Amino acid sequence: MSLDHPQELLKPVNLRLIYLSFALAITAELIPLPVGSTRWMPDFVGLLLIYWAINQPRLVGVGTGFTIGLIADIATAGLFGQHALAYSISCYLAQMRQRQLVMFNLGQQSLVVLALLLTNQIIMVLARMATGAAFVGWHYFLPPLIGALLWPLLTKVLLAPYRQKH
Numbered sequence: 406m407s408l409d410h411p412q413e414l415l416k417p418v419n420l421r422l423i424y425l426s427f428a429l430a431i432t433a434e435l436i437p438l439p440v441g442s443t444r445w446m447p448d449f450v451g452l453l454l455i456y457w458a459i460n461q462p463r464l465v466g467v468g469t470g471f472t473i474g475l476i477a478d479i480a481t482a483g484l485f486g487q488h489a490l491a492y493s494i495s496c497y498l499a500q501m502r503q504r505q506l507v508m509f510n511l512g513q514q515s516l517v518v519l520a521l522l523l524t525n526q527i528i529m530v531l532a533r534m535a536t537g538a539a540f541v542g543w544h545y546f547l548p549p550l551i552g553a554l555l556w557p558l559l560t561k562v563l564l565a566p567y568r569q570k571h
Contacts, residue, residue, distance in 0.1 A: 451495065
């Protein structure tokens with residue numbers, strides 16, 4: 406049975422895996438990278454948040470998005486509240502259509518994820534510009550495209566431990 410089909414039966418999700426995935430994503434945000442390489446890096450925290458909000462809406466929702474956003478703001482020393490606002494809005498938007506999204510194949514989900522990640526970036530740019538910062542440039546909107554391309558891989562990796570053995 407392919408992972409592209411929503412009819413696949415899955416084992417219950419271990420809450421520790423959710424916490425561990427967020428801890429790893431925030432840790433990845435803290436790794437110092439060479440100058441210029443960050444313009445290609447997707448927002449792994451935002452990507453995971455969207456994944457869990459779609460696939461485990463009872464465990465990860467708007468409140469989780471806000472909390473994880475505050476942690477990301479503190480970890481990245483960015484404008485306090487920008488990630489919290491962006492993540493809570495993207496969680497809300499994902500959960501509004503969650504029942505439809507789980508029925509989409511991975512290609513269709515990738516397009517929705519692209520829109521959600523672009524929404525995150527737009528909210529963060531607007532929040533910075535509202536405080537007087539200059540526009541960061543159009544290259545700032547490239548990471549959502551990379552994140553959307555990584556969506557099928559992320560989905561397959563996170564679903565692997567929960568597939569039923571037949």
